[in-house]
Amino acid sequence: MPAKRSRSIASQASAGRLLSCDGLVKSYGDGPPALGGVSFVMEAPQFTVLLGSSGSGKTTLLRAIAGLVPLDQGEIHVTGVALTRANLKTVRRRLGMVHQEFGLTDRLTAAQNVLAGAAPDLSWSRLLFQAYPTPLRQRACSLLAEVGLTEIQANRKARELSGGQRQRVGIARALIGQPQLFLADEPVANLDPQTASGILALLREAVTVHGVGVLCSLHQTDLACQYADRIIGLQGGRLVFDGPPADLSPAATAALFAGAGAAAVPTSTAA
Amino acid sequence: MTEVEELRARKPEAWRLKPAFDARILLLSFLAFCGLALSAHRLELGRLFSDVGSFLLASAGLKDGSSIGDGMSGLVTGMFPIVVDERTPIEYVDDLEVRLVRPFAHLEQVATAETVLDPDTLEIVTRETAKTFLVEPWGYLGLVLLKMLETVEIAIWATLFAIAASLPLSILCARNYSPHILVYAAGRTFVSFLRSVPELISALFLVLAFGFGAIPGIVALAIHSTGFLAKFFAEDIESADVRPQEAIAVTGAGRLAVLRLAVIPQVLPSFTGLSLYILDRNVRMATVIGLVGAGGIGQELKGRFDMFQYDRVGTLLLVIFLTVLLLDFLAARIRRVLI
Ligand SMILES: Nc1ncnc2c1ncn2[C@@H]1O[C@H](COP(=O)(O)OP(=O)(O)O)[C@@H](O)[C@H]1O
Ligand SMILES: [Mg+2]
Numbered sequence: 001m002p003a004k005r006s007r008s009i010a011s012q013a014s015a016g017r018l019l020s021c022d023g024l025v026k027s028y029g030d031g032p033p034a035l036g037g038v039s040f041v042m043e044a045p046q047f048t049v050l051l052g053s054s055g056s057g058k059t060t061l062l063r064a065i066a067g068l069v070p071l072d073q074g075e076i077h078v079t080g081v082a083l084t085r086a087n088l089k090t091v092r093r094r095l096g097m098v099h100q101e102f103g104l105t106d107r108l109t110a111a112q113n114v115l116a117g118a119a120p121d122l123s124w125s126r127l128l129f130q131a132y133p134t135p136l137r138q139r140a141c142s143l144l145a146e147v148g149l150t151e152i153q154a155n156r157k158a159r160e161l162s163g164g165q166r167q168r169v170g171i172a173r174a175l176i177g178q179p180q181l182f183l184a185d186e187p188v189a190n191l192d193p194q195t196a197s198g199i200l201a202l203l204r205e206a207v208t209v210h211g212v213g214v215l216c217s218l219h220q221t222d223l224a225c226q227y228a229d230r231i232i233g234l235q236g237g238r239l240v241f242d243g244p245p246a247d248l249s250p251a252a253t254a255a256l257f258a259g260a261g262a263a264a265v266p267t268s269t270a271a
Numbered sequence: 272m273t274e275v276e277e278l279r280a281r282k283p284e285a286w287r288l289k290p291a292f293d294a295r296i297l298l299l300s301f302l303a304f305c306g307l308a309l310s311a312h313r314l315e316l317g318r319l320f321s322d323v324g325s326f327l328l329a330s331a332g333l334k335d336g337s338s339i340g341d342g343m344s345g346l347v348t349g350m351f352p353i354v355v356d357e358r359t360p361i362e363y364v365d366d367l368e369v370r371l372v373r374p375f376a377h378l379e380q381v382a383t384a385e386t387v388l389d390p391d392t393l394e395i396v397t398r399e400t401a402k403t404f405l406v407e408p409w410g411y412l413g414l415v416l417l418k419m420l421e422t423v424e425i426a427i428w429a430t431l432f433a434i435a436a437s438l439p440l441s442i443l444c445a446r447n448y449s450p451h452i453l454v455y456a457a458g459r460t461f462v463s464f465l466r467s468v469p470e471l472i473s474a475l476f477l478v479l480a481f482g483f484g485a486i487p488g489i490v491a492l493a494i495h496s497t498g499f500l501a502k503f504f505a506e507d508i509e510s511a512d513v514r515p516q517e518a519i520a521v522t523g524a525g526r527l528a529v530l531r532l533a534v535i536p537q538v539l540p541s542f543t544g545l546s547l548y549i550l551d552r553n554v555r556m557a558t559v560i561g562l563v564g565a566g567g568i569g570q571e572l573k574g575r576f577d578m579f580q581y582d583r584v585g586t587l588l589l590v591i592f593l594t595v596l597l598l599d600f601l602a603a604r605i606r607r608v609l610i
Contacts (some may be wrong), residue, residue, distance in 0.1 A: 092523035103518035
């Protein structure tokens, strides 16, 4: 099994690329690897969907890119900067993350949650008293309006908002730091289909309006085909499909969602 | 066949379910029973039951006299009626002009008959002398209320100092925010130590260091409360939802920013609840540590108790009881507003 590939290929040209993952391997304890050598590259800001069944390693991959999961092997570069302990903050400033369970601070208002996304640019004393500069506050408000919240909702506590509204706040919070790459882990898993479409449309807008690359994990093939520019199929921690939605044949879909634990179909698909 | 396979092969009718009580629990219960029996024997707990029994019999009129009844009757009869006024012979009052103009204060002349030996005639005669008292009808109650206020103030200051000290300490003692595992271990040990010092004992020594009054009381209560609050604040920080924390961390923010924006707002209600509990507890403890001279109403109570002035003790106990009741009610309201 080609768990590890020649490292020089990706490193050479990682500069100028939005994201490059090279031979990522991760095991939890002594179970089977959650990531068994994943490599791919995102060149331009696109809506890229990570498609796979539950347990295929989507969350692990996205968390690894955010520096939340230490890898056993492999290298990650974000806009040419290697993800290392020393570079962690530099890399993270170029990232925004949107979570399945929204990850909002429930007791802060929607606006305060959005402003919290700008924390790395603010002094400690400003953060302590949550005294944000006026231009930043205005930016937060316009982002909230852009994702579809009203002034009244902006001043509601996050826990008083509906699931869809919370996810909108989550997107606004990720946008305020002006990231280059969005990581979204099943952002619509907890939402009804209609709300889900609205959220995915917003993430598409992040690509088209703000020029942010989006790497979004999903387990619904129909949604992936509807919104994605490119689909990366994961199964059992391996990359088993990579291409535009049009190339995802019913057979490939069936293979992608074949019984969990079944050996991945050996493919030579890679970036 | 392995054990697992054997288990799988068994028919549902033949499944063995865990018993609600197993041999281990029965053995432990037996050991606990033996230990308690031994301890009861050592502490003469039998006497507790015989004393209470004879007291109940005596109260019902089936028996005359019981050791509890005899011990308490002097106290209880001495306590009523309680004292609310203050009568002082004017020769003991230095600031008579000031105290006389206060509301309700007045002078009272009391004629007393005195039997004395006349030095000239060498006869025993009864002489009428008039003694003047300064009477302040609400004087003692006022003093007690002032002492109670002092006790509440001691509790408030102790709680404020404890909150201020335990906020930074709790960060050092929270596994996920402690700068180093050694700092974490040292912090936890220190906090356990603070919590293990009983207020009454530390107050005893602090009275030697600071002298009688409110200060040793405040320090003694603050030490113990810091230990308590830091431990529970730290546990709240550790168990706070990690998802918002990760979301802020992934923007590239530092640990303190994450703490401020994703932890503190979430744990604030619990912090408030714990602080209110400690305030409530400190009011009660401040009364107790007054007994060893650490200020407030307890100090007054101990003094009167030692002088057998049980009527004044009655006033003091009533005021303490009503205050604790009132604070309980207030704390419940504050909690409802804040949380
Ligand atoms: N914290 C963890 N500890 C142990 N095993 C984990 C942990 N997180 C994920 N796994 C395992 O790693 C595999 C991939 O999980 P995950 O990345 O969550 O997949 P997905 O997000 O696609 O459902 C699964 O088999 C899962 O059981
Ligand atoms: Mg997942």
